[in-house]
Amino acid sequence: MGERLVADVIVDRLQAWGVQRIFGYSGDGINTVLGALRRAGAPRFVQVRHEENAAFMAVGHAKYTGGVGVMLSTQGPGAVHLLNGLYDAKMDSVPVVAIIGQQSRTVLGSAYMQEIDLLNLTRDVASSFRQQVNSPEQIPLVLDRAFKSALADRGPAVVIIPHDVQQAPAPELEHEHGIITTAPVWSPPNLVPGQADLEAAAAVINDGARVAFLVGQGAREAWPQVKALAEKIGAGITTSLMGKPYVDESHPLAAGVMGHLGTSASGVVMGECDTLLIVGSNDPWTEFYPPPGAARAVQIDIDAAAIGNRYPVEAAVTGEAAASLESLLPLVEPRPESAWRTRVEGAVQDWHRLAAERAGTPARPVNPELAVRELSGRLPGNAQVAVDVGSVVYWYARQLRLPAGVPAHLSSTLASMGCSIPYGLAAKLADPERPVIALSGDGAMQMAGVAELITVSRLWPDWADPRFVVMVLNNGELAEVTWEQREMEGDPRFDQSQALPDFSYARYAELLGLQGIRVDDPAKIGAAWDAALDADRPVLIEVMSDPDVPLLPPFPGGKEQGQSMMDALVKEGPATQHARELLETYLGQEEDLVP
Structure with missing residues (x-):
């Protein structure tokens, strides 16, 4: 074995903190650390299709396991791509550590290729802890402080490591002035109320x-x-x-x-x-x-x-x-x-009746509320659920009954589309023996999910339980925003903004060696869930859902917002007749609840 480098010390410290996997993408600014990971064999490096999804996976790991999620990227664009996931962690209060490469110290300040002021870039998102390592001797203490800060403050910590520091010889920490020796140890406080x-x-x-x-x-x-x-x-x-x-x-x-x-x-x-x-x-x-x-x-x-x-x-x-x-x-x-x-x-009791009535309301072709409701009662007791952002969140919140002990996570406060497949992958990698169900809309799948299905196709043969079920509500529409425009702005639908390109998600899944199921009949959604949960490989259920099912807020505020939606639909013209009929039906169902 050759000379030990600072990069090897980094990997040793990650092992000491119990890190089992790191989500990221390679690049010249972080390649020395990747080499050390290769030599050590652990933690496992999980290659993603985009650094934003690496950050989402780290957040998902933290949410499903309760531990610290770790992400890794090169400098410049790689670091910028991490920001969305870092803000997801900040706003949902979960601990993550980002390890980011940087150009060598000798060129910083020269407007060098991919040189970005990373400390300023992460100033807001990692306000509790962000630090650039400027000497080999700093590495243990900076990593220790990053993990402790992430755990204590329930948020992101950022460690920036210039390339030449990664390549430097591993330091010997002498007992002398200016050298601090720290320990990879943290214990949560026991706060007893007064x-x-x-x-x-x-x-x-x-x-x-x-x-x-x-x-x-x-x-x-x-x-x-x-x-x-x-x-x-x-x-x-x-x-x-x-x-x-x-x-x-x-x-x-x-x-x-x-x-x-x-x-x-x-x-x-x-x-x-x-x-x-x-x-x-x-x-x-x-x-x-x-x-x-x-x-x-x-x-x-x-x-x-x-x-x-x-x-x-x-x-x-x-x-x-x-x-x-x-x-x-x-x-x-x-x-x-x-x-x-x-x-x-x-x-x-009234709500349970209303939820069932709405799921049973005929739609063209499939009511998305029914698609999610049919999973309730079929969801395995050891499942893990990932939910994307969009109209699917409404149906998850209202129609999915989770068995005790089944975790379900999403980008809640940041509400960033594209999180469900990365979250689901993190859950599956943390516990491959448990089935994962990811619920997504077509907008979120086109934003990030389609790319990370490639990662699913790469990883699933190693899973003890191959079940990784993705349900995509394909309505060709950014439905949540469309209904928000109608409700909050009083504006009619803007086709150039809201319509999505036609894409066959089930056929794409099959292209990747997964199973695809296309559902365009509400009577077949239950059988599709049964088949997917009994399959020997990951399955994508593509539900041809109705974008005209309204996203009404809960009673007693629904009537006013419903009128705003109706006014906007009238402005859109005769083509919205079906949407107006559905909205009238939903408002009538809700009106029955008034005491």
């Missing part, structure tokens, strides 16, 4: 007659405690989009996802409550919270800085969700039966 804070929170809750919960991703381990407290006081349970997988939506008090893409029951619970308990959520859809002053609020969060960010709260409880709720439970007075509980349970 008794006075718990008592203040209990006092607010005990004074309320109509209590609502808003549960976010910070409650991922707290469903037993959420359930116990809600049942004790008859509270309605709503979730953020990121909190959906952590609540059993079959519970009679579970009102589903709140916000524009949420449920009618969530609209009732959030609109009529007089007390709000926010648990581990930073959901930005504040117009769907109770109006400020209409409800007294308590917030539980492990991040003290997050409390009061979205809603004025009277009582703040800083601590881990499960432990905080466990301590709060004996301080809260029982109200097992109440008019409010009856109201919540009735709204939840």
Whole structure:
């Protein structure tokens, strides 16, 4: 073996941090590190089709495993391509580390080829930690600090390593002035809520007659405690989009996802409550919270800085969700039966009826709500779900019932299209024995998914369980934006902006050696899911879905927005007759829920 380089020290440190795989793409600025990865044999390097997708995979790894996702790129365009995934990590509060190559120190400042000021480029997205390594001796301490910062601050950390530093001889860290020796060790803090804070929170809750919960991703381990407290006081349970997988939506008090893409029951619970308990959520859809002053609020969060960010709260409880709720439970007075509980349970039952009715509404040719709903009840108990951004998120939020313990993730706060296949790949690589289901629209697939299906075709023969099922809603339309234009702008559809090129996703999957299933009959969607979940290779289900199915916000706000949609459809002319009929049907179904 030749002389050890700084690049070898980098790989050693990644191994010490337990990194199992790195997502990235090669380039001259990072090739020395790639050589060290080849020599070491671990961590595994996962080659992607585009650095943006490498970043999404790192984010997905962090979301599905709870560990740190690691991405790698060369300087210049490679580094720029990482930004979208880094912002996804920042805005959804997940730990990732980006290792980025840079031109040699001798040419920095000369406007050299691919030279970008990477520290300034990443100033906002990696505000907690970004550092360029300027000497070999820095490598261990910078990597250690990057991982610790990512874990402690739940966000991105960036390490920039010039090419000549990567090639330098491995340093001997002498015990002397100016040399710092660090350790690859981190342990999460155990934040115990203060008794006075718990008592203040209990006092607010005990004074309320109509209590609502808003549960976010910070409650991922707290469903037993959420359930116990809600049942004790008859509270309605709503979730953020990121909190959906952590609540059993079959519970009679579970009102589903709140916000524009949420449920009618969530609209009732959030609109009529007089007390709000926010648990581990930073959901930005504040117009769907109770109006400020209409409800007294308590917030539980492990991040003290997050409390009061979205809603004025009277009582703040800083601590881990499960432990905080466990301590709060004996301080809260029982109200097992109440008019409010009856109201919540009735709204939840109404929502379940409405969801079924909407999924069964005839469309041309397939109602996308039905396509997603048919997966409920078929979803394996050990599955992992990845969801893209677009109209498919609405149908996921409203129609997919997740079994307990099945994770589902998406680019939530950044809401970046193209995340589902990279996320699904990260989930599959982390646990190849579990099936993965990715839900996407055609816009997202054309943006990033089609390219990363090539990666799926390359990797799947090594998976213990080959099931990787992608459902694409093919409606030839950027449907979510079209309906947003109608609702929020009052504008008719703009064909040059909204229409998508025709593309056969199922046939493309077959070209890659995968299985493709095309569904243009609603009676066949269930059989398509059955076949895909029983296949011996990855499957792409291409559903020919109807772009005219409206994306109404939840009752009670739906009527006003629906009228705006209708006015825009009238402007579009006779060709929207089918869309107007569907909108009228949906509005009529929702009108039946008015008490």
